[in-house]
Amino acid sequence: MPASLEIIRIGDKVVDSIAHSSVPMPQPSRPDQDSRLMAAAQALEAGFLSEMLKAVNLNTQPGAFGGGQGEEQFQSFLRDAQAKHMVEAGGIGLAQSLFEAMKADLND
Helix, strand or coil: CCCCCCEEEECCEEEECCCCCEEECCCCCHHHHHHHHHHHHHHHHHHHHHHHHHHHCCCCCCCCCCCHHHHHHHHHHHHHHHHHHHHHCCCCCHHHHHHHHHHHHHHC
């Protein structure tokens, strides 16, 4: 039975775990890479803001939508949407800081 080949990407190299050889990987174009990094940074900021909204209970007025278990279960969706809109409106600057940090790490 042939051994399975596992491919692992480390930075700009692909390493196969059996032969331990490496070949250079083509780098994505700079605009594509930057847009992916910014999208990831914005998603992280939205997650952070969602957790902060949860901690301060800004949108948890009892019975605002009729109350009950359904309202409790769907509050997280409302919080996530609010956080996403906050980021789209400029956020708190966390996404830009994260983007610059991740971009610097890639350039090292």
